[in-house]
Amino acid sequence: MAVNEDGSLNRDKHGFDAPASVDHPARTNIPDGHPAGPAIGERLPDFVLPDAQGRKVDFHNDRGGAKSAVVFYRSAVW
Amino acid sequence: MRDAYDKFQAAGIKLYAISYDDREVLAAYAEAEEIPFPLLSDIDSEVIRRYGILNTQVKPDDGVVYGIPYPGVFVTDEDGRVLGKFFQNNYKKRDSAELIIDAALGRVVLSDDAPRASAPEDDGIKVSATFHGGAGTLRQGIIRQIVVRFELPEGLHIYGQPVPDGMVATRVEVSGPPGLVAEAPILPPSTALQLKGSAVALQVWSGVVDIRVPIHANGILASEVRPLDQDSAKITVDVRYQACDDITCLLPRSETLTLELPLDVSDVPALPIHMGHGQREGRFDARSHMKRLMQRKGAKYRDL
Numbered sequence: 001m002a003v004n005e006d007g008s009l010n011r012d013k014h015g016f017d018a019p020a021s022v023d024h025p026a027r028t029n030i031p032d033g034h035p036a037g038p039a040i041g042e043r044l045p046d047f048v049l050p051d052a053q054g055r056k057v058d059f060h061n062d063r064g065g066a067k068s069a070v071v072f073y074r075s076a077v078w
Numbered sequence: 079m080r081d082a083y084d085k086f087q088a089a090g091i092k093l094y095a096i097s098y099d100d101r102e103v104l105a106a107y108a109e110a111e112e113i114p115f116p117l118l119s120d121i122d123s124e125v126i127r128r129y130g131i132l133n134t135q136v137k138p139d140d141g142v143v144y145g146i147p148y149p150g151v152f153v154t155d156e157d158g159r160v161l162g163k164f165f166q167n168n169y170k171k172r173d174s175a176e177l178i179i180d181a182a183l184g185r186v187v188l189s190d191d192a193p194r195a196s197a198p199e200d201d202g203i204k205v206s207a208t209f210h211g212g213a214g215t216l217r218q219g220i221i222r223q224i225v226v227r228f229e230l231p232e233g234l235h236i237y238g239q240p241v242p243d244g245m246v247a248t249r250v251e252v253s254g255p256p257g258l259v260a261e262a263p264i265l266p267p268s269t270a271l272q273l274k275g276s277a278v279a280l281q282v283w284s285g286v287v288d289i290r291v292p293i294h295a296n297g298i299l300a301s302e303v304r305p306l307d308q309d310s311a312k313i314t315v316d317v318r319y320q321a322c323d324d325i326t327c328l329l330p331r332s333e334t335l336t337l338e339l340p341l342d343v344s345d346v347p348a349l350p351i352h353m354g355h356g357q358r359e360g361r362f363d364a365r366s367h368m369k370r371l372m373q374r375k376g377a378k379y380r381d382l
Contacts, residue, residue, distance in 0.1 A: 025133075025137070026136075030148040036131055036148060036150060037130050037163070037165075040160050040162070043160075045128060049119060049125060052107075066156065067091045067153070069091055069178050069182065070095075070096065070151065070152045070154070072097070072129070072131060072152075076364070077371050078142070078364065078368065
């Protein structure tokens with residue numbers, strides 16, 4: 001948890017504290033130079049995914065010509 | 079994102095959020111946290127993989143964690159083309175919603191009620207420092223910006239690097255207490271100005287010039303797992319510049335602007351992650367969903 005048995009904090013090399021231990025896989029960071037998906041100027045690849053109500057959302061159709069922000073996050077569970 | 083939803087709407091930006099969660103937890107989470115935009119269920123991380131952002135350091139035998147993306151945000155234009163990407167070198171670092179909106183709009187939109195310090199106006203030149211993003215508070219890992227805005231009268235300009243001897247390039251430095259991290263300033267595009275009789279083209283800015291310094295607090299200043307040592311942080315913004323017209327220059331000026339920014343007490347430190355840690359009010363208990371996630375992903379629990 002937050003504090004180790006010797007009293008030290010679970011603080012990573014960037015100075016961040018979190019409840020899980022520093023070597024927990026949930027705390028792995030993006031490696032330097034990782035491409036992190038489509039590049040600036042590329043069209044985002046199509047996808048169709050269900051929303052919380054089960055409605056299938058076809059991303060580019062659903063946008064309807066609007067600008068968008070697509071957030072990838074780890075989990076709503078933890 | 080939820081807190082800034084109205085700003086996204088006003089800017090005409092549609093929001094989508096994608097995770098590997100099942101629909102059941104997304105529905106419960108959206109209701110408990112009043113999320114007004116679609117939470118999409120990429121249950122086998124198919125889109126996450128196809129986008130090339132699967133966290134490949136997490137292995138299949140890591141149980142519930144396997145299948146997560148490197149967290150981040152893509153911003154697109156009306157054609158769906160990427161205008162900006164917000165992926166950070168630490169999963170705890172997240173860009174403020176306002177910075178994402180700026181990327182979509184292609185300009186910096188400062189709130190009227192954002193914390194701001196202004197230098198006395200001199201020769202018609204206005205210089206201010208605004209704390210940009212969120213509700214004017216600092217929170218561990220959440221990236222905001224100090225926006226130094228120069229408002230220059232017609233005919234005057236200030237300089238980028240490099241400058242010849244005897245002239246002063248514009249410089250902005252942000253400092254604060256231990257744990258306040260300031261990154262390299264983001265400069266607006268400059269215009270080349272060729273002086274008569276000189277081989278060197280100067281880089282100049284005129285009109286309204288925004289120099290943005292990304293800042294965030296780390297755990298030394300704003301831990302989320304122990305009580306805060308202080309309620310606020312004093313940020314100092316040192317600005318140096320020299321304004322000229324095409325013929326003569328004003329004397330170089332230095333301004334020191336200070337902002338006292340409250341630290342955001344927003345977490346529930348005593349709770350495990352799936353029981354409320356990381357939430358503002360700790361009102362979403364995900365224990366039943368965690369059980370289902372463990373069944374789906376394998377039981378390896380790894381102390382989340």
